[in-house]
Amino acid sequence: MQSLKSEFPIFETARKEGRPLIFLDNASTTQKPQCVINAVTGFYAGYYANVGRGLYWPATAASFNYDQAREKVRAFIGASSKKEVIFTSGTTDAVNKVVNSFLLPQLEKGDEVLVSEMEHHSNFVPWQQACQSKGAKLKVIPLDAGLNLDLSKFAAMLTDKVKILAITAISNTLGVKNDLKSIINLAHQHNIKVFVDAAQLPLSEKINVQNMDCDFLAFSGHKVFGPTGIGILYGKQALLEKMSPLAYGGGMVQQVSIDKTMMADLPAKHEAGTPNIAGTIGLAAAIDFINSVGVEEIGRHGAELRKYAVKRLSEIEGLTLFAKDAKSTAILSFTMEGIHPHDIAAFLAEKGIAVRAGHHCTYPLMQKLDIAGTVRVSFNIYNSEEEVDLLKNTLVEIRSFFL
Amino acid sequence: MQSLKSEFPIFETARKEGRPLIFLDNASTTQKPQCVINAVTGFYAGYYANVGRGLYWPATAASFNYDQAREKVRAFIGASSKKEVIFTSGTTDAVNKVVNSFLLPQLEKGDEVLVSEMEHHSNFVPWQQACQSKGAKLKVIPLDAGLNLDLSKFAAMLTDKVKILAITAISNTLGVKNDLKSIINLAHQHNIKVFVDAAQLPLSEKINVQNMDCDFLAFSGHKVFGPTGIGILYGKQALLEKMSPLAYGGGMVQQVSIDKTMMADLPAKHEAGTPNIAGTIGLAAAIDFINSVGVEEIGRHGAELRKYAVKRLSEIEGLTLFAKDAKSTAILSFTMEGIHPHDIAAFLAEKGIAVRAGHHCTYPLMQKLDIAGTVRVSFNIYNSEEEVDLLKNTLVEIRSFFL
């Protein structure tokens, strides 16, 4: 894996006071390989134009690549048709749009929406606000003592009042992975649709939406080596066809008169306005990059580093690891007795070690754990055991400085 | 101006069968100067990180540049505070969000919304659909014989039933510029809020939202030399404070509990999720570029080329120019008797001349003009009179080929 590090220019160019960057904040966002940067630059410098309607080169080249990007995403998530792949500006955008176009039009007083206690705000607040606006009830699936989803309590919450279950594939704070296949299966037995927040999933395991049988799924490009401002929403074709458009505007209509608008077919129907074309082209390059390394390989490396970090950090007195035994993800949270997470992060930063401290946009989870925040480390292909060692040694130093 | 062309790498690298690109589709999107490409690349390769919460470098550098970008936009549009500048993914996104968060919560049966007959679908369909969902009425301000807004008819439409006026600054099809200052003044006399679609405005004249006194204004980065997937929504602070968030998710909350969410202050309140950070940085570079050339200079050059094109194309028999006398914009539409716009565009494309043919996302205007489409040419700083001459000569050839 180390050889891959050289494909990420930031590690070459970036030095903070002589120190190289040790980037352990990959759950927040990922660094960009040269091939992704080149794809974006190549578009702007070589064949830039708007998509969809131009009869001239470079418009045809831009349209071709835009369409190719959709096909790459389709294959990447195992969808059966390109029509099921909608470009959004990110996971958060996708959640909000599903709430507005799918949930709200059918949501009534007394209905219920299920989320879990480990959700990111982006997969929590939109559903919560929708419920509040309609007098519906947001129900929160609790975690058990091991910080996994409490599946028996979950099963008991499945009633015909529930309109949708919105659930994350992997907790961005704990690194806990949910068994989506059986969760979705259970929900479907009660005719409940399932939205999967897959923000943390694509670099952990190969996604196959048909196998998973989710109704909706979303992730962000910037968390999978891609550009900012691009994400995708997968939806089952029948649902996307029935839903009203996610947004209205140029490019998503068949015909407009003063009284009436006829919407275009999928996927255009759900994509109003000039899309983030450079974003889709960069995302396609990111997918090519991921495929060239192998999702399994990437997932395994991250999981191994987490395991190694669990072992090394366990040696530090007064350090508490959360969801220690969570498997096959690359995210690990901890706290240190008597030292605030921000102070830890600030001292780590001085060594060039980038970690995240705080609530990680998971306030409900913090409340459950009864803490204000954690220090979170999250790994990717450019990280190594040596970096974990340095992390550990620095944490020991920090402890002796503060205590 | 010609010297500026060399700052746009596409004109160096791009050749179609030996021919340089003559890009006359600037109303659709603009080419990118090297400085904008470099700003985006420099971010990804040099200091990439997420914004807002990281205590480490490069997160602090990313946050600093993100904040700077907002300040640059503020100055660019003459807003009084950065709090009034909300990043969106584009103009269309901004319209949809204002419809959802500002209009819909207050819209009732019998209310009215005003738009004009020259609106782009992105500033037409969202308002139309909102009205239809609530039993409100969409009223369309007609154009007069000269294809300008019929101001006397407009004045008669101003009643206290009208909740908002959504109007474009410049018609993207005709190049007609509206006298927004007096339009807004009139609307305000009836307590009607005004949303300005400024997609075509920033390269025509210096925007000053305080002077214009609009309540909302939006434009897209990709039409002002910036990246795709980024745009801005300006809103008066009091309105943005009163409105419910444009979207919900990470980064826009103060605190979340299972029952309740407290929203953050402006501008964060309206920006959920990881923003298009690279987009904002590229947009900031585009604004620097625009300022270095001068908005007035850019606007004058475009308007002069339009004038020259009006003169040269008038020499062609059977060619009809629309809104021939429109002033100080860079957009010109025409048709040729007996030859379909697409056939014209296809033949121009073979000479490397990129123009747009069709309805330009303005179906209602096409209906008014009783045509299926036009050929549209739109100019920018890298265009020249020689290019207009070549356009003219090629049109003459096309005519003789088809007739």
Next chain:
Amino acid sequence: MNDRLKALYKTQILAHAKNPFNEGVLEDYTHKLQAYNPVCGDQFDLYLKFEGDVIQNTSFRGYGCAISKASTSVLIKQLLGKSKSEAKVLVELFLKLINPESSESPESLTSDEEFLAFASAREFPERLTCANLAWEKLKEVL
């Protein structure tokens, strides 16, 4: 003018675009289809009169670029007197002819001049939806 594009538009296409075959409304049609391209607004109404399995009469009316108009005109002309299954074969042939991903050379597919004129569309993938507009629509009733 550019030869490549001229090849596409050559006599057959221009001729059909200028003097379309059976343009107008067919009063006693059995099938009316609307071929519409939302991207460019091109739109043609196709009128077919089936008697049993055979297309006894055809016409069309609408608006579009030279390529979409000519291809619709050729379709309307070629369908005349054909059975359903014959029409099916024709449509498949035409779509193969203009498909840029087709491995077969146009000349190996047909020697019909009217058809061959559209083969140059292979070089203009952005015009594919012009050339196949009416043909794709027709598939729905075959």
Next chain:
Amino acid sequence: MNDRLKALYKTQILAHAKNPFNEGVLEDYTHKLQAYNPVCGDQFDLYLKFEGDVIQNTSFRGYGCAISKASTSVLIKQLLGKSKSEAKVLVELFLKLINPESSESPESLTSDEEFLAFASAREFPERLTCANLAWEKLKEVL
């Protein structure tokens, strides 16, 4: 450890963070303020007891990083016995001291060790909201 950061955290700050001044709830307060940083979740309740114009007693309770806690502790200590206008001057001084854009050197502003300890915050703009959290909030009642 890195000297730059150690300078920031040096004895004064660590001392205040570990042994804060008047930590706890003040029962007979006249003003209670909540200083809250949504970005990191740090939160302190400030209790002030005014008698006329003078702050007779103070305390605070809450949770935050060493810097926010120490700066709150220093604030609570320094306010004791001050009049409104004196407090105002103090707050302005402190905010100037930690402002990275300030043109005045820390030493030219004050010789108070407790204050000077925070001057290193100038080098850590991302920690500014930690250092000024309680002080900015206090402004509201001055």
